[in-house]
Amino acid sequence: MSKGGLTTAEAPFLEPKAPVARKFRLTGQTLLLALGALVLLLSFARTVTGAVDLTSAGAINAAVALAVPIGLAGLGGLWSERAGVVNIGLEGMMILGTWCGAWGALQFDNPWAGVVAGAIGGALGGLLHAVATVTFGVDHIISGVAINILGLGVTQFLSKVTFAEMPGGGDSQSPPVPKPEVVSLPLVGDPLTWLEKQGWFLLSDVAGILRGLLTNVSLLTILAILLVPLTYYILWRTAFGLRLRSCGESPVAAESLGVSVYTYKYVAVVVSGALAGLGGAFLAQVAASAYREGQTSGRGFIGLAAMIFGNWRPGGLAAGATLFGYTDALQLRRGGQSVHALLLVVVVLLVAVAVYQLVRQNRMRAALITGIAAVVVFAVFALTDSIPAEFTSVTPHITTLLVLSLAAQRLRPPAADGVPYRKGQGK
Amino acid sequence: MKQKAPTFTDRLLGRVSPVGLLSLAAPVLAVAFAALITMAVLWFTGAPPFKTLVAMVEYGVQPRSLVLTLNEATTYYLAALAVAIGFRMNLFNIGVDGQYRLAALIAAAVGGAVTLPAPLHIALIVFVAVLVGAGWASIAGLLKVKRGVSEVISTIMLNAIATALGSWLLNRERLAVEVSGSNNIGTRPIAESGQVPGLALIPGTQTKVFGLIILAVVMGVLYHVLLNRTRFGFDLRATGRSESAAVASGVNVKRMVVIAMILSGAMAGLIGMPQLLGASYSYSLDFPTGLGFTGIAIALLGRNHPVGIAFGALLWAFLNTSANILQLRNVSPDIVAIMQGTIVLSVIIAYELVHRYQISATQRRVSRELASGTPAPAEGASV
Numbered sequence: 001m002s003k004g005g006l007t008t009a010e011a012p013f014l015e016p017k018a019p020v021a022r023k024f025r026l027t028g029q030t031l032l033l034a035l036g037a038l039v040l041l042l043s044f045a046r047t048v049t050g051a052v053d054l055t056s057a058g059a060i061n062a063a064v065a066l067a068v069p070i071g072l073a074g075l076g077g078l079w080s081e082r083a084g085v086v087n088i089g090l091e092g093m094m095i096l097g098t099w100c101g102a103w104g105a106l107q108f109d110n111p112w113a114g115v116v117a118g119a120i121g122g123a124l125g126g127l128l129h130a131v132a133t134v135t136f137g138v139d140h141i142i143s144g145v146a147i148n149i150l151g152l153g154v155t156q157f158l159s160k161v162t163f164a165e166m167p168g169g170g171d172s173q174s175p176p177v178p179k180p181e182v183v184s185l186p187l188v189g190d191p192l193t194w195l196e197k198q199g200w201f202l203l204s205d206v207a208g209i210l211r212g213l214l215t216n217v218s219l220l221t222i223l224a225i226l227l228v229p230l231t232y233y234i235l236w237r238t239a240f241g242l243r244l245r246s247c248g249e250s251p252v253a254a255e256s257l258g259v260s261v262y263t264y265k266y267v268a269v270v271v272s273g274a275l276a277g278l279g280g281a282f283l284a285q286v287a288a289s290a291y292r293e294g295q296t297s298g299r300g301f302i303g304l305a306a307m308i309f310g311n312w313r314p315g316g317l318a319a320g321a322t323l324f325g326y327t328d329a330l331q332l333r334r335g336g337q338s339v340h341a342l343l344l345v346v347v348v349l350l351v352a353v354a355v356y357q358l359v360r361q362n363r364m365r366a367a368l369i370t371g372i373a374a375v376v377v378f379a380v381f382a383l384t385d386s387i388p389a390e391f392t393s394v395t396p397h398i399t400t401l402l403v404l405s406l407a408a409q410r411l412r413p414p415a416a417d418g419v420p421y422r423k424g425q426g427k
Numbered sequence: 428m429k430q431k432a433p434t435f436t437d438r439l440l441g442r443v444s445p446v447g448l449l450s451l452a453a454p455v456l457a458v459a460f461a462a463l464i465t466m467a468v469l470w471f472t473g474a475p476p477f478k479t480l481v482a483m484v485e486y487g488v489q490p491r492s493l494v495l496t497l498n499e500a501t502t503y504y505l506a507a508l509a510v511a512i513g514f515r516m517n518l519f520n521i522g523v524d525g526q527y528r529l530a531a532l533i534a535a536a537v538g539g540a541v542t543l544p545a546p547l548h549i550a551l552i553v554f555v556a557v558l559v560g561a562g563w564a565s566i567a568g569l570l571k572v573k574r575g576v577s578e579v580i581s582t583i584m585l586n587a588i589a590t591a592l593g594s595w596l597l598n599r600e601r602l603a604v605e606v607s608g609s610n611n612i613g614t615r616p617i618a619e620s621g622q623v624p625g626l627a628l629i630p631g632t633q634t635k636v637f638g639l640i641i642l643a644v645v646m647g648v649l650y651h652v653l654l655n656r657t658r659f660g661f662d663l664r665a666t667g668r669s670e671s672a673a674v675a676s677g678v679n680v681k682r683m684v685v686i687a688m689i690l691s692g693a694m695a696g697l698i699g700m701p702q703l704l705g706a707s708y709s710y711s712l713d714f715p716t717g718l719g720f721t722g723i724a725i726a727l728l729g730r731n732h733p734v735g736i737a738f739g740a741l742l743w744a745f746l747n748t749s750a751n752i753l754q755l756r757n758v759s760p761d762i763v764a765i766m767q768g769t770i771v772l773s774v775i776i777a778y779e780l781v782h783r784y785q786i787s788a789t790q791r792r793v794s795r796e797l798a799s800g801t802p803a804p805a806e807g808a809s810v
Contacts, residue, residue: 153764390595
């Protein structure tokens with residue numbers, strides 16, 4: 001199994017299609033237009049169905065809080081995969097981060113100590129992954145799976161050793177932990193609340209979204225969001241980043257230019273673990289207020305999916321994380337009604353895609369399939385009043401599957417992603 | 428070097444080369460290393476390390492514990508086989524967990540709803556389980572070949588969706604009824620014609636070994652024959668080793684991916700059967716979860732070899748069973764999870780080191796023989 005590279009999104013076994021005549025380029029203008037259209041769409045769905053949580057401040061605030069751990073895990077995956085190491089152990093590193101975050105915050109009675117401890121805990125997991133994959137050349141996915149098992153076992157054991165004896169703690173959960181400060185933009189809260197209450201089309205929705213984004217935001221959230229442009233700057237605008245990415249594209253070529261590939265891979269994987277651990281600490285300290293067993297519930301994997309969705313780029317990753325965070329938040333806030341209303345949004349999007357395929361790309365069959373999908377979703381929407389609670393909880397997972405099955409073919413992972421490399425193999 | 432007539436000992440030693448022995452030593456060393464780490468953790472938390480491990484082993488070899496170990500190992504063995512089928516062609520079926528639970532639930536519901544003569548009833552339940560497992564796994568296979576979605580991500584997502592589907596189905600309005608004597612709910616119990624009696628394999632205890640342990644053995648043999656003795660198995664392994672070479676020799680890789688995924692899912696469907704038909708007779712909320720990752724770990728321990736997997740499953744189950752004594756000694760049983768994780772990680776590193784050593788040993792031997800002028804013997808050169 002150690003032979004042959006494996007990546008988390010292998011190139012699909014598809015015959016190369018005829019080149020599309022006009023290449024689609026994402027500019028700031030189209031991005032703003034798309035964002036505006038999305039808000040318009042959500043506000044339309046809210047007005048039609050009366051599901052206020054589609055654009056309420058509470059839902060948006062929750063969406064940000066849920067998107068952050070996914071985004072941090074995704075950033076972790078980005079660092080490691082850009083250096084050519086597939087990191088499916090993100091989940092295990094995140095679990096380590098949840099325990100370390102809660103423990104550090106309680107031990108030193110300071111939330112920021114918890115944040116640092118969480119990052120260190122994750123980084124230790126990353127170090128283990130680096131030792132196994134870089135030094136010993138073990139298959140990346142196998143090592144990642146082992147780290148997931150180990151991370152879960154270690155934290156469960158440690159929480160029984162430490163938290164069980166603390167007042168208010170138990171075998172599988174910690175006492176309440178100190179939280180990082182929460183800040184709001186001054187003077188905007190009250191007018192936006194008033195505007196949101198009016199229930200006007202579009203205006204109230206925009207007010208809700210803004211209030212969710214600008215008030216009651218944790219400092220750790222702001223820090224985490226800043227890590228996205230920072231990652232972009234380090235990996236794409238510095239010599240260090242260029243070298244790191246060259247290790248993921250062609251380690252042999254990097255080696256021939258004097259780059260110490262092992263060092264760069266080590267740094268990348270340790271940073272990756274630290275970011276995932278930070279995501280874990282965020283879960284324990286901001287999204288919840290204590291460590292709980294099973295708190296991550298697969299967010300490390302969803303983060304990986306967000307990174308793939310974002311085509312191994314920070315911006316795309318942030319968009320993916322927001323999407324998953326939003327669907328996750330909706331299911332928590334009157335899930336049955338909100339997710340039901342989301343179906344209407346899906347219908348409109350599917351119709352738009354079908355029209356695009358028909359008019360711009362002239363792909364009859366694809367448009368027909370998308371159109372049928374739209375009709376089916378609309379039928380489900382029209383025939384039911386709400387979605388059963390069991391299904392709303394998997395909205396992010398279903399979204400992941402749908403988005404990847406629509407997008408996976410246009411993606412390009414780093415060329416040497418997941419390929420074992422040994423020093424001097426190019427000679 | 429002078430050519431001598433090979434003696435019996437030479438031939439015996441030729442079969443078991445020291446380098447070959449090394450790959451057997453690797454897992455043993457890894458287990459010993461994991462035991463050391465575990466003892467360090469125990470010492471660190473203030474429990475007597477050596478006494479605790481001895482107590483675990485003593486408890487683990489009691490007849491009742493041995494039966495429990497065998498039963499648990501049966502389940503693990505099937506889970507690891509399911510994973511191993513995918514592994515042999517570089518396909519990571521992480522969705523074994525979801526496939527098995529959905530299959531067990533629906534098979535239990537079907538089995539509880541009908542009554543048939545004994546062998547038919549059992550066959551129907553097993554058939555339904557295989558069908559559901561294969562069907563759920565085929566989604567991931569199709570997504571991979573049609574849409575290029577990595578099976579690693581899609582199976583993880585399908586696991587979560589299977590859990591949701593399972594809890595929706597296991598509802599009083601749909602498939603579930605109250606389990607008498609508890610507030611648990613489960614599917615309607617399977618009638619006696621659909622139950623598989625246990626075997627009294629181990630003397631000294633009333634507890635019986637699952638009758639379907641035989642199914643696990645049969646599946647192990649089938650797995651070996653299918654992969655090593657058929658054209659299909661050759662194609663599958665070839666695809667795993669080198670996709671481009673497989674394509675060049677006329678293998679339809681897309682088809683292989685879907686078939687391997689379906690086979691893996693079918694095997695995953697069987698995982699719940701020993702427990703369902705041998706002990707609980709109904710699917711309820713307390714069926715074990717997380718078997719997919721356990722299966723991956725055991726398949727790794729056993730190097731995808733049917734006998735190796737059997738040893739791995741027994742070791743894993745033995746650790747789990749013997750951990751039950753720890754609660755009495757005020758040690759958290761989760762220490763076993765640390766031990767298991769360490770075993771997996773050190774085993775894969777040990778295998779990799781042995782693999783590297785074997786390659787360099789072969790290189791040294793060949794260069795020595797080339798230097799001395801004798802042609803290298805063809806046999807045994809490909810270690």
